[in-house]
Amino acid sequence: MASAKAKNGQGSVYQRKDGYWVAQVYIGKDDNGKPKYARKTFKHEEDALHWRDKALVEHRQGVFTVPSTVTFAEWLDIWLTQYVRPHVRPKTWESYEYIIRLHLKPTLGTVKIQALQAAQLQQLLNQRHQSGLSSRTVELIQTTARTALKQAIHEGIVSRNVADYLRLPKKATKEIRVMTVEEMRELLTVADDDRMGTALHLLLGTGMRVGELLALTWADVDFQRGLIRVNKATALVKNVGNTADADQKKTRVIIQPPKTKNGHRSIPITEDLVHHLRRWLLFQRRERLLAGPKYKHRNLVITTKLGHAVSQRNLATKFHRLLAKAGLPMTNLHALRHTYATRLLEIHVHPKVVQELLGHGSIRITLDTYSHVLPELKKQAIGKLEGMMNTRAQWQQPVSQ
Known part of the structure; x- marks a missing residue:
């Protein structure tokens, strides 16, 4: 030898x-x-x-890694089980699991993690983008790979993160649908004859996310001060119990606190909305008395006739029916949040205040999301300068002959 x-x-x-x-x-x-x-x-x-x-x-x-035969798929399974699931929200885990199952494992799962190249991941991103996948999902593929490989570095499995060197495709600008003031009135006029009308009044009057609205309880409504406190939201997650049980549903609704501290907020509401909510509370109490023991009392603001929570899907279906009844263009419920923010900016509410009311993590998110409103606001602002510098210098005087 x-x-x-x-x-x-x-x-x-x-x-x-x-x-x-x-x-x-x-x-x-x-x-x-x-x-x-x-x-x-x-x-x-x-x-x-x-x-x-x-x-x-x-x-x-200090950057040496011990040779390993672990494949990318094997590491992703370890990462999901040990580092992700115990420490993140169920919805976040579902997003990572979805990306790994549908995109990373089928294409790169058999590659040894130490042999994984940036070019392979870049090719995957390019292919998914060209196939018509949304830029947000393509970005999530990169984020998932990068986060998993970052943990692999800490474990000494790889020495560098090849996902750090990827180039994401340019994001497509999504057009935001904003209702006009007249459309708002037409929608609410039709909605007032429906028990879900209160939900639309609240979405247009507070800018809450749909999940925040459906978790809202009467304890969160301060009638005296004219405030609504946002401190939780609903989320639809997969049931991870015994899926072999035929009676068990595939998904369930959970209530969880906001993702960030900015999500915890108090939203002032108009007197009109205060009066509307008082009338709605009385209506709910009458329904409860009429239903008797069948009523499920959870103190929720938005409920079915028997007090049950309303799902986002059912509320969206009702919303689309009301739009059709009012003869308005189809859009999604999130458009009501955009409409609320746009109305505030149009009446010159400072973007920082709008950010806090919406619960955005930073003012940059607010400015980027509602940049369509800013050109007109800039024009109005410059118009207010008219006349402030209206002086006449000597060289502007008429020249005597």
């Missing part, structure tokens, strides 16, 4: 009986004080020598 051993601390290369070459480097001691070595096998001696020299340099620099 030929060998090419080096001095202590410099690693070694030797040939096995089967003809393969083994490169090894000393990487420290284990918990029992015994020497630990990292080894890798090659067909050719020059490849083994090259790997040994490279490994020694990386070990001195």
Whole structure:
């Protein structure tokens, strides 16, 4: 057996009986004080020598990773189970799991994680973008890969994060549908004859997210001060229990606190909306008395006739029916939040105040989302300067003949 051993601390290369070459480097001691070595096998001696020299340099620099046969798919499963699920919201876990199951595993799952290249991930992003996948989903593919590989670095499995070097496709600008004041009135006029009318009044009068609205309780409504306190939201998540049970539903609704501290907020409401809510509360109480024991009292503001919570899907269906009845263009419920924000900006409410009312994480989000309103506001602002600098310099005087 030929060998090419080096001095202590410099690693070694030797040939096995089967003809393969083994490169090894000393990487420290284990918990029992015994020497630990990292080894890798090659067909050719020059490849083994090259790997040994490279490994020694990386070990001195503190970036060396022990050779591993773990595939990208195997690591993603470990990451999801041990690092994601116990520490994030159910909806966040579902997003990561969805991206891994549908996009990362089918294309790159069999690749050894230490052999994964940025070009492979870039090709995946490009293919998904060209297939018509939304830019938001393409971005989530990159985010998922980058976050999983970042943890792999901490575990010493890889030395660099190849997902850091990707280029995302340019985001397509989404047109925001904003209702006019006349459309708002037409919608609410029709909605007032429907028990879901209160939901639309609240969405247009507070800018709350739909999930926040459906979790709203009467304890969150301060009639005296004319305030609504937002401190929770509903979310539809997968049931992760015994799915073999035929009676168990695939999804369930949970109530959770806002994602960020900005989500916790108090929203002032108009006197008109206060009066509307008082009337609605009295109506609910009459329904409760008439229903008797069948009524499910949860103190929710938006309910069915028997007090049950309303799902986002059912509210959206009702909303579309009311739009059709009013003869208005189809849109989604989120348009009511956009409409609320746009009306505030149109009456010159400072964007910082709008940010706080909407619960955005930063004012940049507000300005980027509602940039369509800003050109007209800028024009109005400049118009107010008219006459402020109306002076006449000597050179502007008529020249005498």
